[in-house]
Structure formats: structure tokens, C-alpha cells
Amino acid sequence: MAKKLFIKTYGCQMNVYDSARMADVLAPLGYAKTETPDDADMVIINTCHIREKAAEKVFSELGHWRIRKAEARERGGDVTIAVAGCVAQAEGEEIHARAPFVDLVVGPQAYHRLPELLAKAERHRALASGKGSGVLDTEFPVESKFDHLPEQVATPPGPVGFLAIQEGCDKFCTFCVVPYTRGAEYSRPAAAVIAEAERLIDAGAVEVALLGQNVNAWHGEGPDGKTWSLGRLLRELNDRFAHKHPKLRWRYTTSHPREMDDELIAAHRDVAGLMPFLHLPIQSGSDAILKAMNRGHRAEDYLRIVGKLRQARPDIALTSDFITGFPGESDRDFEATLQLVRDVGFAQAYSFKYSPRPGTPGSLMPQQVSDAVSTERLYALQALLQEQSAAFNRACVGRSMDVLVERPGRQPGQLLGRSPYMQSVVLNDPAVKIGDFITVTVTDGHANSLFGDVAGASREAA
Ligand code: SAH
Ligand code: SF4
Ligand code: F3S
Numbered sequence: 001m002a003k004k005l006f007i008k009t010y011g012c013q014m015n016v017y018d019s020a021r022m023a024d025v026l027a028p029l030g031y032a033k034t035e036t037p038d039d040a041d042m043v044i045i046n047t048c049h050i051r052e053k054a055a056e057k058v059f060s061e062l063g064h065w066r067i068r069k070a071e072a073r074e075r076g077g078d079v080t081i082a083v084a085g086c087v088a089q090a091e092g093e094e095i096h097a098r099a100p101f102v103d104l105v106v107g108p109q110a111y112h113r114l115p116e117l118l119a120k121a122e123r124h125r126a127l128a129s130g131k132g133s134g135v136l137d138t139e140f141p142v143e144s145k146f147d148h149l150p151e152q153v154a155t156p157p158g159p160v161g162f163l164a165i166q167e168g169c170d171k172f173c174t175f176c177v178v179p180y181t182r183g184a185e186y187s188r189p190a191a192a193v194i195a196e197a198e199r200l201i202d203a204g205a206v207e208v209a210l211l212g213q214n215v216n217a218w219h220g221e222g223p224d225g226k227t228w229s230l231g232r233l234l235r236e237l238n239d240r241f242a243h244k245h246p247k248l249r250w251r252y253t254t255s256h257p258r259e260m261d262d263e264l265i266a267a268h269r270d271v272a273g274l275m276p277f278l279h280l281p282i283q284s285g286s287d288a289i290l291k292a293m294n295r296g297h298r299a300e301d302y303l304r305i306v307g308k309l310r311q312a313r314p315d316i317a318l319t320s321d322f323i324t325g326f327p328g329e330s331d332r333d334f335e336a337t338l339q340l341v342r343d344v345g346f347a348q349a350y351s352f353k354y355s356p357r358p359g360t361p362g363s364l365m366p367q368q369v370s371d372a373v374s375t376e377r378l379y380a381l382q383a384l385l386q387e388q389s390a391a392f393n394r395a396c397v398g399r400s401m402d403v404l405v406e407r408p409g410r411q412p413g414q415l416l417g418r419s420p421y422m423q424s425v426v427l428n429d430p431a432v433k434i435g436d437f438i439t440v441t442v443t444d445g446h447a448n449s450l451f452g453d454v455a456g457a458s459r460e461a462a
Helices: 013-029 052-074 085-098 111-127 178-182 190-202 230-244 262-270 287-292 299-312 331-344 371-394
Strands: 003-009 031-033 042-047 080-084 104-106 135-137 160-164 207-211 249-253 277-279 317-324 348-353 400-408 415-418 424-427 437-445 450-454
Touching (some): 003 013, 013 031, 013 042, 013 085, 013 111, 013 160, 042 052, 080 111, 085 104, 085 135, 111 135, 160 190, 190 230, 230 249, 287 331, 299 331, 317 331, 317 371, 331 371, 348 371, 371 437, 400 424
Parallel strands (some): 003 042, 042 080, 080 104, 104 135, 160 207, 207 249, 317 348, 424 450
Antiparallel strands (some): 400 415, 400 437, 415 424
């Protein structure tokens, strides 16, 4: 009988991708994925370390699994508990100390060694009854884990396929843990990316999202042996696979302003399947804060990139990330952030209060900003960003758009799709199903979503 594997994923899309790949690695060992935690023989908690709140979730989640494991043992069974992801990498030893019932801790670069770790955990378990088995692997291999992951896809991709093309980060922004938890920047060779894209599309994906912590820093080896840029790769992918689906979509995330080169900007003009959307985090609009964050560019550089992007693709929707209350941020610095937001006009954005992370230079800086001030700025920024996203969405009312239906909505009978601009589109039409690619007339626009009616008989099965 197949053993059941439950994976709980926190954090970014890289973790979502990795969770699917861990299922791939474990499939040959007889593990089949389950969506119900209660019947799991093994659980993987794939964790995120980006802010304190994210990291804290791990220990509360583990509390629940400790009880599940004890109950299973009383019945003569067991539940194997694995902690993966960025908290595993950053706090592996602490997890074993605080939660000794955890069987294995595996860092993001060691997933290809899961079978070996599991075998080790089982051997340990035979010796240490009652406790976990305390296996830890957070080594960074010399070469990338991608080259060691199996090819088959244990989980069908659904309408949107995630494809990691780049891993790690060398930017060392002074607030961020990613360079420590994910290791150095690595680009997969174009041939591997092309092969995986083809598998995803053949398995039913009609949108492929290329992923990386610094996706536009991708500089992989091209099939011609030369180093390619992301712009070149996107052209190649679209040229090769556009014939497979008339509306095949490409996206990429997350990008860094410093890596937004002209070839990539030109791809937004020339590559028909590349969606008119870009998530381009800036964090702050103040040059002094950008410098203290080690972002490597000024506010005016960002504005110049935005200008070029809009020239290449006038309707491009831009989104971003912001941090309020970075050490040393004054009222004037914060005002510069608000001004940048007004100058750009975002379709949507994420904003966070600065969270000092252990081991990062930011956490040691003097002039930490009080929580009250960070919070006040966060609310002011969010009010402005909400106004902008509501205005962007309202301006879409009456337009007709291609929508890819991705998943069930909150209310019964509702489905959620994505517009080309990455807006969530709520649909209430019994004839529509997940995977449909439909033309929708936008009937209403709110800050976080659009509502739409299916227009005419434009329905196409994906
Ligand atoms: N690689 C991406 C971001 C990855 S992390 C980039 O360079 O932009 C996603 C977002 O989390 C960041 O853009 C930032 O806004 C936020 N973030 C990262 N570390 C943080 C911290 N210590 N406190 C608050 N927000 C943080
Ligand atoms: Fe973190 Fe900066 Fe790297 Fe983004 S670019 S992952 S924010 S260090
Ligand atoms: Fe979190 Fe690690 Fe992603 S810290 S945001 S899961 S790279």
C-alpha cells in the first residue's frame, strides 16, 4: 500500500516548486501525496524564514505534529516529520533542540538527498524509541540540486506550471536572509529549462511561470554554448512552444531592478506570449535607504526602467514590494517612498514592516525604527497602494480580457481566474471550469479583484 505524504508549504513560489519536486523524489519510494493531514505517514513542513512571523509558524505547526506522532505511536504506527525550507537551513540545530521529535531537517539545497536521509532516519529510529531520529542535512552542494532531481512530475501542473530556472541570491540586501538560506546564484542551463517547459505544457499547463529568487539574474548556458540572458530565453521558449496552444502564457518572478536589461525589456515588446505584467520590488523610494539596504540602485534608476518598460509595452501592469521602518528611515525617507509610488502608479503591491532577521547586517544597525512608527508608515503606504490598485482595477471595467481559470473561489459556485495583468477575476458561471481559457467582460473592479461575465462562445478547453 502506498504511504501517504502530506506537504505543508509556506513562503514563496520557489517553495511551492520545491514541494512538488520533493514529492517527485519520494514517489519512487512509494509515497503518494495526500491533501488530508490526518492520514499522513509522513509530513514535510516546507518553511519560510523571511520575516519573524513566518519563522514562528514552524514551531506552532510542529506542536500539532508532535501530538499526531504520539497518537500514531500509541497505535503501533508512526508519522515521519520532516522540516524543509529556509527555517530548516537557518535554524536546523535549533529545530532539533526545541523539537526533538522531528525526524529530519533538510535544507533547500539537499532535497535530492531525501531518500538517503529517510533511510538514515529510519535506522536512527530503530535505536531511539519515542523521539525523532535527528537527521540533519543543510549542506550546499557544489553543483545545483536541479541536476539531481528526477524528471517525472508526480503532481500534474494544472493550468499554471511553475518552473524554477534560477536559485539563490548574491545580492545580500542588508535586511534579507535569502542569500544565507538559499546559497549562491545559480542558473539552470537553457536546455534543461526548455525540456521542463515542454513537459509542463504537454501535461496541460497553458501558462508557465519561470521562477527564481533573482529570476532576471538568470544567465544560463544556451543551446549554442553561449551565455544567454532571460530575454533571450523567453524568446526561445515562446518560439518553440507557441504552436502548442494559441494563448500560451509566460511570466517570470521575482526580478531585481539591477538585472532589468534591455534585452528583457525588449522581450516585453516582442514576445507575444509574455504577459504585460512585472513584479519589480523596490523596497523604498529613498536613495539613502536604498543605499543602506545595499540595493545597488537609486530611485531614479527605477523610474528610468519603468519608463523604458512602458515604452516597450504601454499597458504593462507593475507591482512591487516595500518595507517600512528600515533602520534609519526618517519621515523624509518615507515621504520619498510615497512620492515614488505616486510617480509610478502600481497595479498592486506588497508592503511589510521591517523585521530584523538574525545574522543580517540590518539587524545590527543603530537607529532601529520603533514598531509604532513602522506600523503607522505601513498603514499610510497601504492606503495609497490600495487606492492605486482600486483605480487600476476600476479602469478595467467594461474591457474584455483573456482569463485563465485557475482555482475555486471563496463562495460556492465561484471560480477564480487570472487576467493578463495578474488580476484575480471572480467568475460565477456554472459552465466554466478550471483550466478553461475564456474571454471575459469585466463588470466590476475592487482593490483586490475583478468580477467578470463570460463573453459569448469564446470558451476553449485548455
Ligand atoms: N528577491 C526579491 C525578494 C525576495 S523576499 C527581491 O530582491 O526583491 C520578498 C519580499 O520580502 C522582499 O521584496 C521584501 O519586501 C520582503 N522582505 C524581505 N526581508 C524582509 C525583512 N527582513 N523584513 C521585512 N520584509 C522583508
Ligand atoms: Fe533578498 Fe535582496 Fe536577494 Fe531579493 S535581492 S532575495 S531581497 S538579498
Ligand atoms: Fe521564504 Fe525562503 Fe522563499 S525565506 S520567501 S521561502 S526563499
